[in-house]
Amino acid sequence: MTIALDEVDRALIHALHVDGRAPFTKIGDVLGVSTQTVARRYRRLRAEASLRVVGLPDPQRAGQAEWMVRLTATPHTAQDVAHALARRADTAWIKLMSGGTEICVNVSTAAASDHSLLLRDIPRTASITAVSAHQVLHRYFGGPAAWLGRACALDPAQVAALTPAHDGAGKPLTGEDEPLMAALQRDGRASLAELAAATGWSPATVARRLADLQAGGTMFFDLEIDPATLGATTHALLWMSVAPAHSDEVARELATHAELALVAATTGPANLVAHALCADAAALHRYLTERLGALEAIRSLETAPVLRTIKAAASR
Known part of the structure; x- marks a missing residue:
């Protein structure tokens, strides 16, 4: 049974989509509610909607x-x-x-x-x-920029207020970061004290390392939540064959579609893959026939319905 979400719940989910480690005080200020309300709603979503913030390496930037x-x-x-x-x-x-x-x-x-x-x-x-x-070969969408269906509650000014700074300078992961990344995969909102205990570093060292890795894009904070809570009950992986001369153009167009949570270029007969999240089977059919059907460069399409997600972004 899915829980009913109100405007504050949806705004909180969007806020965590923008910055998974944003302090509750900051989120409360941006949303115009109390810190206590944010904390209470967060605990409820964790318990009833499987909401979880996880810290993950960006495979491309981490050399994976x-x-x-x-x-x-x-x-x-x-x-x-x-x-x-x-x-x-x-x-x-x-x-x-x-x-x-x-x-x-x-x-x-x-x-x-x-x-x-x-x-x-x-x-x-x-x-x-x-x-x-x-x-x-390349992620056009997904990972640090995830499903837009959960990011539709805040206005541009609120998003800007929550967006962390990124300088683009690469900060590679090292073997010393393994305990930190393992702890963040368990709970991306773990406190600096908890992360210090997991790594053996001081809280100040943890804060500096987190800032370096996040600012350089080597790692990011993703948000896991049951999509059915947000109205997406039908999922499918879409394997598309696109002429190489048009694959970049098509992928960039797909990356703007609110129905998709992943768009990537891959090797193999199907050189683009996407993950679609739709309200129901009829909505998926409309998406396939109307939006994808309008892209003439897509030569073939295989739709593989997702019955169950066994594992999400990180180990539980």
């Missing part, structure tokens, strides 16, 4: 190789395989698709040569009957 892997498993084993994959640190999100026998998993590797999941672990799993791996 990112893959979209499609697996087909034998009947009655797909969920077990998906849950096993969810326990791995190198998987970012996992979706059970189509008839319940197909799994799509996002895999990030620390280096381009580290493909243990693709080359060793998956081939050893007898219940997997088919595998196709597609390297993500």
Whole structure:
């Protein structure tokens, strides 16, 4: 059962979309409500709508190789395989698709040569009957800029007031950052004292490192929430084949569509992939036929319904 959201709830979700670590006092000032109201609404959304802020590395800026892997498993084993994959640190999100026998998993590797999941672990799993791996070449939308369906409650001035500064200067992740990133994946709003305890650093050192990584775009704070709470009950992955001469133009157009939470260029027969979130099946049909249908450069389209998200952006 989904919870009913009012204007304050939606504004808070939008505020956390803009800056997941914004202090409740600042959010309250921008929304025109008390700090206590913000804190109370946040706790309710965490408990009843699975809301969670997570800190994640940007794969492109962090020097990671990112893959979209499609697996087909034998009947009655797909969920077990998906849950096993969810326990791995190198998987970012996992979706059970189509008839319940197909799994799509996002895999990030620390280096381009580290493909243990693709080359060793998956081939050893007898219940997997088919595998196709597609390297993500470029993200046009998704990650630091996520689904616009949750970002429609604040006006431009409020968004500007909450937007953190970014200088664009790369601050690479190092091995010393692993405890910090692990703690932020568990709770992106963990206090400086909690992060200091997890890393062994002082709170001041944690604050400086967070500022460096976030300002350079090496890491970002994402917001997880059950999309059904915001009215999106029908999800699908869209695999599109677009003529190379038009793929950049089409992807940039798709990145403006409020129905999409991800747009990326990949290797393989389908060179663009998108994740659609729609109110219902009829809304998805209208999106496919009216908006995507108007883009003549899309030569073919495969729609893979998402039945269940097994793992979201980070390990729980």
